[in-house]
Amino acid sequence: MASAQQFDVVVLGAGAAGLMCAMESGRRGRRVLVLDHADKPGKKILISGGGRCNFTNLHARPENYLSANPHFAKSAFARFTPADMIALVEKHGIPYHEKTLGQLFCDRSAHDILNLLLKECAEAGVKLQMSTSIRNVQKTGPGFVVETNAGEIRAASVVVATGGLSIPKMGATGFGYDLAQQFGLKIVECRPGLVPLVFSAQDREAWCDLSGLSAEVVASARQKKPQAFREKMLITHRGLSGPVILQASSYWRPGQPVTLDLAPDSRVFAPLLAPKARRDANAALLALRTILPARMAERWLAVHTPPGLTKDWTNASIATLEQRLHAWELTPAGTEGYVKAEVTAGGVDTADLDAKTMQARNVPGLFFIGEVVDVTGWLGGYNFQWAWASGVSAGQAA
Known part of the structure; x- marks a missing residue:
């Protein structure tokens, strides 16, 4: 039997929040592995904004988000602002424009944003492993064991960035909510958001x-x-x-x-x-x-x-x-339900998470970021900004 792979951080989910967290953690010298059951990373990024990725909103503030705790997002948004995302986009020479109401879109294609994330991850030494299904996650002493169809992985920290229930044809599942409940975290009732x-x-x-x-x-x-x-x-x-x-x-x-x-x-x-x-x-x-x-x-x-x-x-x-x-x-x-919903409202209860780090209060080393958390933004780049901000917050701590 092959020995388990060893990493400092395992990120579950290769979407916007997961990749942002991985690159931030990797920059700190952490050995990071990103796992996803899809065959390619960032599929929802690529279909966003009509294929041009509405990557942030100039006006994104905590008051533009729904949550049982409307103050929870303040710490993350102070840590990584729309201006920070714009600086990252400009660093990579990606042309963009403001459409309406502060919404920023790529001039060319959403591939520009995905390529930015993948390049930053590669430069930070992050490893991506696609087409990998998670069978079990267990706490073992100070760390975790992640059982997959490709073998066992051990890590000091696990970051859950598996998204919500919206757009099941893109592979959305309730895995993140199930994992949260397994470790004793509460779930604020989920429902389709930004939906006809x-x-x-x-x-x-x-x-x-x-x-x-x-x-x-x-x-x-x-x-x-x-x-x-x-x-x-x-x-x-x-x-x-x-x-x-x-x-x-x-x-x-x-x-x-x-x-x-x-x-x-x-x-x-x-x-x-x-x-x-x-x-x-x-x-x-x-x-x-x-x-x-x-x-x-x-x-x-x-x-x-x-x-x-x-x-x-x-x-x-x-x-x-x-x-x-x-x-x-x-x-x-x-x-129209999750089939047409752009996001999932509700999710992992913020009362069970540390607002500065996104770490579960009662499970050291376990983090939840992005759409799986009970923080849901308005239409127009707000949910991407939450993905970036929550990802950075966890990446600086995991």
Whole structure:
């Protein structure tokens, strides 16, 4: 029987967080091995941002993240900022641009970011071992034994960077959560995040034939302190999508409504209130077409015009119509699930982790980073920044 391989650090997962952790640890002279069951590293990096990798966001702050402990991410973000990631990208001569709302994308391809990570890992002496499945992880005295299909590995530290449940076709599994529970860590309930919402049967009948139409709206999910987002909404053949819906979806819970303001910063029906103005359905439709696609405007009026308004266009009735336009409530039947979710919300409870190092409080040498942790960012480079920051934090300690 072959003797076990010996390393200082074994990183489980060759994604954004895992590779960042590995290179940071390797730079400290640690002997680092990265294991992954996939045949190639960084598969989710390569499909991100439409293939151009939205690698960070200029505005990334702890308040842009969901977590049972909203303060947990502060330490990691102080340790590795968006400016630090930009400096690393510029060090490798990778051209990039700001798209909207602080989102930074590669000019060429997401391969640039993956190649950056792989080059840094190689220079730090990190070893990558792909197509390797983990069968068991056990604590043995001061270190760990990792049993794989390729043999046994011993290490002083194990870093879990196995990601969440989103996009199972890319190989996502619940392995990281199972491992956390094996060692006594709690899991905050997981759910799909940054995911399209599915209409109820009634709303599907009313709206899905308008699939493909979009508009800029403000969306929020009902909570004690609703978080509102303003971006594009897209009607699909099953429900609602687009950046603003993905953002709101992370805050949404089953049975709750989503509130949509279809006319941000605009009093659409104000022209009908002017002296001698025309007041009828055609005038209302013309006004609504200034901010919505024609077919969507026509449908919205047909669904929302109060009874009797077709004959009685009083100031009060017009005000009611305006109010409905700015507070359209829909109660989704659900989401498109992990198949379409960009991230997994929830995860390893931050109460069981040290915020400075990402180490499990009760299991010395065991670390959790990236998406597997209960820290979920907004759409637009925020989750990559968490991957980098949490990876660096663990890499400096593991």
